[in-house]
Amino acid sequence: DTAVSQTPKYLVTQMGNDKSIKCEQNLGHDTMYWYKQDSKKFLKIMFSYNNKELIINETVPNRFSPKSPDKAHLNLHINSLELGDSAVYFCASSQDIRLPYEQYFGPGTRLTVT
Amino acid sequence: AQSVAQPEDQVNVAEGNPLTVKCTYSVSGNPYLFWYVQYPNRGLQVLLKYITGDNLVKGSYGFEAEFNKSQTTFHLKKPSALVSDSALYFCAVRDKIMGGGGNKLTFGTGTQLKVEL
Numbered sequence: 001d002t003a004v005s006q007t008p009k010y011l012v013t014q015m016g017n018d019k020s021i022k023c024e025q026n027l028g029h030d031t032m033y034w035y036k037q038d039s040k041k042f043l044k045i046m047f048s049y050n051n052k053e054l055i056i057n058e059t060v061p062n063r064f065s066p067k068s069p070d071k072a073h074l075n076l077h078i079n080s081l082e083l084g085d086s087a088v089y090f091c092a093s094s095q096d097i098r099l100p101y102e103q104y105f106g107p108g109t110r111l112t113v114t
Numbered sequence: 115a116q117s118v119a120q121p122e123d124q125v126n127v128a129e130g131n132p133l134t135v136k137c138t139y140s141v142s143g144n145p146y147l148f149w150y151v152q153y154p155n156r157g158l159q160v161l162l163k164y165i166t167g168d169n170l171v172k173g174s175y176g177f178e179a180e181f182n183k184s185q186t187t188f189h190l191k192k193p194s195a196l197v198s199d200s201a202l203y204f205c206a207v208r209d210k211i212m213g214g215g216g217n218k219l220t221f222g223t224g225t226q227l228k229v230e231l
Contacts, residue, residue, distance in 0.1 A: 002199070004157070034131075040223075041152075041202060041223070041224045042221075042223055042224070043204065043221040043224075044221075045219065047217055048218070056218055065169040070158075090157055092157075100146035100162040100163070100165050100208050102148060102163055103158075103160070103219065104159075104160075105150075105157030105159065106157050107155075107156060107157050108155075108156070108157055
């Protein structure tokens with residue numbers, strides 16, 4: 001059973017398009033995250049939700065909008081895609097945002113904008 | 115603000131030899147520290163974490179790390195490296211909860227470990 005799953009695994013699209021990435025966790029965790037890993041493998045947090053409430057909102061263009069329909073799902077919608085958005089996007093979850101539990105990562109979505 | 119430095123982009127070691135991957139952190143107060151590993155085309159998985167207590171932390175696959183508060187280091191070690199240990203390793207520090215900051219992890223830039231026969 002996959003603990004944190006993401007779809008799609010690969011996404012190739014043109015500049016200006018709008019796309020979504022979906023994430024689901026079956027661990028019963030309260031907190032979910034979105035990270036961006038660039039071509040140099042640098043990993044940076046974008047957003048965090050705790051029980052559907054936005055907790056962390058880093059300096060990210062407002063073309064990126066997370067949505068959490070329930071605590072098991074956190075989707076990422078990106079409007080007007082740009083070349084610089086090309087990266088691997090990871091979803092993660094942890095048990096409770098208040099405590100230093102480890103985060104469990106999904107397999108990643110490789111986004112390529114042409 | 116907190117930060118993590120991994121001074122080596124790549125570490126090469128022969129199989130059977132001990133390995134060390136370095137990490138230096140900066141954080142207000144007491145840190146929570148983690149080591150994650152990323153295999154090619156995979157997500158990250160936690161190897162070990164330091165929250166409190168014993169400075170020597172043992173983790174998965176024979177890895178361990180030592181928390182050194184005075185030197186602000188959390189180096190990852192293994193007594194005998196395997197070829198299968200070859201991967202990208204990330205050190206991470208957790209920010210203190212202040213207001214709405216929450217459980218934010220700051221990752222280092224990663225160290226590529228290459229273990230050769």
